Amino acid sequence: MNLSLKRDPRSLAVLLAGLGLYGASACAQSSVTLYGLVDTALRYTTHADTSGNDRLQLSNGGLSESHWGLLGSEDIGDGNSVVFQLENRFFPNSGTNDPAYPFFNTAFVGLRSSTFGRLTLGRQVNPLATAVLRTYVTNAWLPTVYVFRPEVGMAQGVWTSNMAKYTARWQDVTMELSYAFGGVAGAYGAGSQIGASVSYVPGWPLRLAAGYLDTRDAVNSSAHMKSWTAGGAYTFGNTLVNAGWAVNREDGGYVGNAPNGPYTPALLTALGFTQFSSRQMFFGGVTQLIGTRTHVSANFWRTLQDGKNASGDGNATQFQVVADHGISRRTDVYVEADYSLYRGGLIGAQLQGVSGLSAANGSTQLSVMTGLRHSF
Template sequence: MQRSLQKPYLGKALRRASIAGAIGCWAGTSFAQSSVTLYGLIDSGLRYTTNADKAGDSRWQTMSGGASESHFGIKGSEDLGGGLSAIFQLEDRFFTNSGTTDPAYPFFNTAFVGLQSTTYGRLTLGRQLNPFADAVMRTYITNPWLPTVYQFRPEVGMAQGVWTSSMAKYAAQWHDVTVEGSYAFGTTGAFGAGSQIGASIAYVPQGPVSLAAGYLDARDAVNGSAHFKAWTAGGTYTFDSTRFSLGWAENREDPGFTGNFPNGPYTTATLTALKFNNFTERTMIFGGVTQTVGAATHLSANVWRTLQEGKQTSGDGNATQFQLMADYNLSRRTDVYIEGDYAWYSGGLIGAQIQGFNGLSAAQGSTQLGAMVGIRHLF
């Protein structure tokens, strides 16, 4: 999804360097306006986490992206005339500590090309955000001024990896309503194995209330008859500089489901290590309050409640997670942040990765305390 459509959950536009030019047609009688934009974000933080391993040890570590995953990208468009444009986007996610690409993702985590019409909507092909993730991030995402994924955002794990490969996605907007539909083609095994379908609807008016809902259905990459299904719904209410959000998400796995790789971001072995294949049903209710103070400060308080039914009794469990965060803009492109989180886990959710992604240690005990400070720069 193009960054302009992500404005409701980014909270502020990235300042980008743009290169614009005109390309003439072969006959030289008309011109198509084209533009290419280079953009990015570099984030690095220091985090302290308790119960980071089975021995109960605490851990200090530098984080390559604490409030936002570090990334750079290039995107562009060409005006084809008659309200039709060709569009593309490429984006890589990397670790600031080592300068290497995040191994959880392909080199270009976002890679799509498509057509956008002022009348008929937008069609894109490639690796991109799925409709479930788009619905949440347009409306009731926690800490909406931050990009899609960061260290402690549990709801992203409910969106089947957020990005999907081999996807064809169509989006159309009527006034304040945006609808999306997608199909990701399976790349291994029998026809349909590893495929995914998705749909969402979002109502984002100028007024105080925003609402959205989304759905995904992924088929196992090997056993195509097994499904992983996800639903979400929620909304926000904004009063002056205060925003209240509330969301619900549910995941259901068939007994034979082992993974959706390579369309999803993780192999079966990785999903098993994260205990993501241990449940038949996982339900999360989450919400928060965000307060903007002046033009430079964001404050937020968030809570997540998760209930799980395991494929075996040992997989049953629940979790309650809390977070406080403050972010201060030193300039239009540079900000500093401080974050704290605390959680209780029981049963099959001890050791499960439901805090977020990008190297965060899953709790190996019934409680976990985390604290983080960092700085990020946007370009």
């Protein structure tokens, strides 16, 4: 979800030219932007593990996951350009990379045409996740939500490796199509993924989107995991209302898409991610902008799960309130509280954020945090 981040307009091109890494002509036609965000919070969570223990921690991320990246383009004439992006996600409290992802969690290069759209190749956000981020994601003013954004868990990992993605736009309508190569010798379809989405994003006030994703298992290539979503958001004055619906379905032999997903099959099993045959989520929220720097939001999620066997049946009900205040153009302070009820075989780590921080199941869970975020 870095897609909504308002990046610093300052460019590294001048600095690189001064170091002799770009010639004068290249500097005139190219741009490279360094951007990033550092966020940390003090977080208290009840029932933070399967034994029911509480946790008090300096969290590796708060409302957002810390990251830095390079975004660049080169004008090659006739309305065409070459584009690239590299982005690393890290833990500020330990200085280490997020172990759930590769060093560059986003890494792609591509071509952009003013006539024909954009084609990018590499590891990038899948079309289903992009559609939600553009339109009806909760807490839409935030560039990323790391600890608690349950709808993220319905997007099959959000980022996909080995992906070719085509994006075209007609006025207010954007379409994305993708294919991720499995790369398995002798089984071309194993580990592959196809995706599609369409979003309607006018200047204001209504936004709508829908997306679809189909992943073939890398181990059992005849098994699929399919996801689809639809929703919208409406803005009136300083108030935004969003609502969405998402579905995941897994075939019985699905064990995890190792080449393209962020987690190994063993970790997916430990998180309970491969225990369900289907689950669907309904979610919505209200965000109020107060003045020009303060956001207050309230959000709700309801998830119903059917297991591959009876022990996997379950449901979850989740609530969240957030208050975020910008003390400057680039620095925010915030408080957040979330309350969840997990029942049956639905494990909480599936439905929290980019990286599930709690394996709680069959219990209630309360978390509160306060933190500081700075973007550059």
